[in-house]
Amino acid sequence: MTIGSHRPTRLVIDRQALYDNIATEKARLKPNTDLFMVVKANGYGHGILQVAQTAVAAGATGFCVAILDEALQLRHAGFNQPILVLGITAPKHAALMAEYGVSATVGTLDWLQTAAAVLETSGVKQPLSVHLGLDTGMGRIGFQEPADLKGAVTWLNQEAQISFDGIFTHFSTADAADTAYFKQQVARWQAFMAVLEDRPRYVHVSNSATSLWHDACNGNMIRLGVAAYGLNPSGKELQEPFALKPAMRLESELVFVKQLKAGRSVSYGATYTAQQDEWVGTLPIGYADGYERRLQGFHVLVDGHFCEIIGRVCMDQLMVRLPHEYPEGTSVTMVGTDGDAEITLQDVADYCDTIHYEIACGFTERIPRVYKN
Ligand SMILES: Cc1ncc(COP(=O)(O)O)c(C=O)c1O
Incomplete structure (x- = not known):
């Protein structure tokens, strides 16, 4: 994908915030927890x-990814820590996984x-490391019944080419105030664990929400995601046990400023018409960057003022109403603080009727990531 390095729209990632979130969570864990x-x-x-x-510097001892390619990207960049692919990889890639x-x-x-x-046919010498996933109620992937787990572990015990390194589950409601379903999952987890004679090296049940708000079922490893990025996994439902520091800021600039005469309209569909003469700025960002079309009517910050997004968000540009004339090149905060005013990823997500996870990972690679601290 093309990266827009000649356009003044960027995501500024605060490494210190990431570091602090990870190090603070690590310090809350029981000793010897990975x-x-x-x-x-x-x-x-x-x-x-x-x-x-940054995660390694802050105390992370391994990584979780969703797909094998992400793991290979880390390996090719020189990371030699343990890496777990959380999704199902086709078994035909077993030798590649073992090799890396x-x-x-x-x-x-x-x-x-x-x-x-x-x-067996690949000639790869290293054993393949596996973590057995248990479906305790997420209904996504994993062993369904303790008896199936037992059968797999018995089989693994006589298989030299595959190393049983971990066992885990994933909670679907750890971020909710109502703990009834969480408790059902814990009970299923315990029923699974009862058939195990020996625990593998890694036992893990905690995503961010579980680690922040629940007892971690005697696990010895956590899989920390969204909280490390400074985002509350529950949205606004549960209070964070410590102040999470958002690591992502989205900035742009006014690239075109004009006075729109009363009666003139803005953007596709002419859905916005000026009722009086007003100042309008254009920003070089649109839905092709992951800034959703649904954000028409939301706002950005210019000089500490909330400015409404008027008219439809285009693929690559959008327009905002300004309180008065500003010079082209004036900076615009789309996520982050400007003086006392703030727009959070949660605010953007609320407006789009979704969760901040989707907004954060939806920003496309066309927006350059700039790192500070
Ligand atoms: C199996 C598993 N573990 C951990 C995580 C991390 O979750 P979070 O970002 O809520 O910490 C995810 C994220 O989707 C996941 O699928």
């Missing part, structure tokens, strides 16, 4: 490699047996 930083989806839009580097020391998430005995056959 923190695997979740860097999938380009580090939730913040930049996978830069986030990985990347752990696979597994949810069936079938997968293990197919992978073992692939490994």
Whole structure:
């Protein structure tokens, strides 16, 4: 994808904020608990490699990614920490994973047996590391019943090419005030764990929300994602146990400023018409950058003033109503603070009727990421 380095729209990523969030959470964990930083989806839009580097400095001892390619990207960049692919990778890639020391998430005995056959013919010497995923109620991937888990573990015990390194589950309501479903998942987790004679090296149940608000089921590793980026996993439902520092700021500039005469309209569909003469600025960002078309009527900050987005958001540009004339080149805050005023990713998400996760990882690669601190 083309990166817009000659246009004044950028995401400014605060490495100190990332560092502080990770280090503070790490300090809250029981001693000898590993923190695997979740860097999938380009580090939730913040930049996978830069986030990985800061995470290691802040105490992360491994990584979680969604797909094998993200793991290979980390390896090619020189990261030698353990990496777990959280999604299902086709067993035909077992030898590649073994060669790069990347752990696979597994949810069936079938997968293990197919992978073992692939490994046998591949000539790769290193065993493949696997973490067994347990479906305790997320309903996405993983073993469904304790008996199936037992069968897989028994089979693994006589298989030299595959190393049983971890076991985990994922909670679907850890970010909610109502804990009833969470407790059901914990009970299912306990039923699964009861069939295990020996615990593997990594036992992990905690995403950000579980780590922030729940007892971690005697795990010894957490998978920290959104909280590390300074975002409250619950949105506004639960109070953060410590102040999370947002790491992402979105900035642009006024590239065109004009006085719009009363009666003149703005953007596709002419959905906005000036009732009186007013000053209008154009920003070089649009829905092709992940700034959603639904944000018509939302606002940006110019010189500490909230300025409404008028007319439809175009693919690459949008217009805002200004309190008065500003020079072209005036900076605009689209996410972040400007004086006492602030627009958070949560505000953007609320307006779009979604969650901040989707907004953060939705900013496309056309917007350059600039790193500070
Ligand atoms: C299995 C698993 N663990 C951990 C995470 C990290 O979650 P969070 O960003 O809420 O910390 C995710 C994110 O989707 C996940 O799918």
